[in-house]
Amino acid sequence: MSKKFQHSGITKKFGQTILVSMVVARAENGVIGRDGKLPWHIPSDLQHFKKLTIGKPIVMGRKTYQSIGRPLPQRTNIVVTRNLDLGPQGVVQANDLLSALALACEDAHKSGVNEIMIIGGAQIYSQAITHADRIYLTEVHSKFDGDAFFDLDLRGWREVSRIRHKAGKPGSPEHSVVELWAPSL
Numbered sequence: 001m002s003k004k005f006q007h008s009g010i011t012k013k014f015g016q017t018i019l020v021s022m023v024v025a026r027a028e029n030g031v032i033g034r035d036g037k038l039p040w041h042i043p044s045d046l047q048h049f050k051k052l053t054i055g056k057p058i059v060m061g062r063k064t065y066q067s068i069g070r071p072l073p074q075r076t077n078i079v080v081t082r083n084l085d086l087g088p089q090g091v092v093q094a095n096d097l098l099s100a101l102a103l104a105c106e107d108a109h110k111s112g113v114n115e116i117m118i119i120g121g122a123q124i125y126s127q128a129i130t131h132a133d134r135i136y137l138t139e140v141h142s143k144f145d146g147d148a149f150f151d152l153d154l155r156g157w158r159e160v161s162r163i164r165h166k167a168g169k170p171g172s173p174e175h176s177v178v179e180l181w182a183p184s185l
């Protein structure tokens, strides 16, 4: 796993570049989840997530899949789990992250899209970061109590856009939607 995934031959196999992107919402103190859920409710960010991921394969950990509770429509849902008997309907199961990325690339190629989306949670982000070309990061400008964290070191990443949004209803804090490109891009 030391080499970046896209250098492992899969891109050559498909004859096209498929970007590995991560979609993350993260509080100031690194919290991304609490009790299996998001600690905030930011409707515009859920719309942003939908817009980013629709039509593309999404890769997630088993706990994130269970927290969503159903396959997200119009996207191939790839769930990473060591449990061979997960058995949910409507999802593709992968037994490790690299298999999940390979399945996602194959799906992207078939669908004619050039990006696969890693959508969490903490365990999957921490393993996937070395493979990522882009991060779509929502910086939530508050601190939250939580039990799932993502320790994100952005040194070397290039910020290509940033849009700040004001707080909405209670539970929907001020946040910024940021796009970052990996040093190699």
Ligand SMILES: NC(=O)c1ccc[n+]([C@@H]2O[C@H](COP(=O)([O-])OP(=O)(O)OC[C@H]3O[C@@H](n4cnc5c(N)ncnc54)[C@H](OP(=O)(O)O)[C@@H]3O)[C@@H](O)[C@H]2O)c1
Residues within 6 Å of the ligand: 023, 024, 025, 026, 031, 032, 033, 034, 035, 036, 037, 038, 060, 061, 062, 063, 064, 065, 067, 080, 081, 082, 083, 094, 095, 096, 097, 119, 120, 121, 122, 123, 124, 125, 127, 148
């Ligand atoms: N803020 C955000 O943007 C965001 C996004 C997504 C999720 N979240 C939050 O994050 C939390 C969930 O994160 P989490 O870290 O607890 O769980 P997770 O990453 O969603 O899932 C962990 C599970 O994935 C499987 N897994 C992980 N690495 C694996 C590997 N290398 N090979 C095979 N299977 C592997 C294991 O499943 P098995 O135990 O079945 O083997 C493991 O228990 C929730 O609170 C959720 O709401 C936040």
